[in-house]
Amino acid sequence: MMMLTRLLREHDKLRTIGADLAVLVSSSEPCDLDELVQKRCEMTRMVHQHLAYEERQLFRRLRNDPDPASRRAVDDCATGIEQLHVAYKAHVAMWTVKEIAARWPDFQKAVKMLIIGMRMKLDREERELFPLVAETTEVGPRWLPGTRNWAGDGIEIQSAIRRSSAVRDPAPSFIHTTSLKISRQTT
Numbered sequence: 526m527m528m529l530t531r532l533l534r535e536h537d538k539l540r541t542i543g544a545d546l547a548v549l550v551s552s553s554e555p556c557d558l559d560e561l562v563q564k565r566c567e568m569t570r571m572v573h574q575h576l577a578y579e580e581r582q583l584f585r586r587l588r589n590d591p592d593p594a595s596r597r598a599v600d601d602c603a604t605g606i607e608q609l610h611v612a613y614k615a616h617v618a619m620w621t622v623k624e625i626a627a628r629w630p631d632f633q634k635a636v637k638m639l640i641i642g643m644r645m646k647l648d649r650e651e652r653e654l655f656p657l658v659a660e661t662t663e664v665g666p667r668w669l670p671g672t673r674n675w676a677g678d679g680i681e682i683q684s685a686i687r688r689s690s691a692v693r694d695p696a697p698s699f700i701h702t703t704s705l706k707i708s709r710q711t712t
Contacts, residue, residue, distance in 0.1 A: 529655055532578070535571070573682070583599075598653050617685050
């Protein structure tokens with residue numbers, strides 16, 4: 526599959542998940558919080574898988590482009606992505622399930638702002654970067670030392686989302702017993 530085709534498909538998937546999330550948070554009362562946790566994790570997983578691929582296949586290529594305009598365009602887009610990523614991490618840290626339930630209207634606004642930011646990022650990449658790599662295929666190794674670990678960032682954020690839901694439903698803890706067996710105990 527051509528790199529650009531995959532990037533466009535992933536952008537479509539991100540827009541769909543974003544639209545699903547917007548619908549989920551559009552009710553006047555808090556939605557099913559378990560469903561919300563799942564949708565937030567789905568969004569996080571897809572965003573970070575996409576960023577990992579994009580870093581390896583699009584950004585790496587454009588950072589090595591001899592044209593300074595291409596290098597500037599990728600640097601500008603990458604800066605926007607990093608800013609959105611920082612905002613998303615802060616969003617996840619702030620919006621625990623307890624906070625969501627307590628401040629639903631504020632959470633709704635925050636989610637909609639993040640979705641708008643993501644859509645703007647996707648549109649900008651398609652407009653400014655994708656024409657620079659039209660008709661190219663995937664390059665080189667999938668990962669190189671020193672490459673940003675977007676997948677690891679995604680796993681960390683998903684864990685934070687899941688931990689925030691433990692306020693309502695604590696995860697089981699595992700304890701060591703005298704018989705050296707591990708048993709499951711809920712707290």
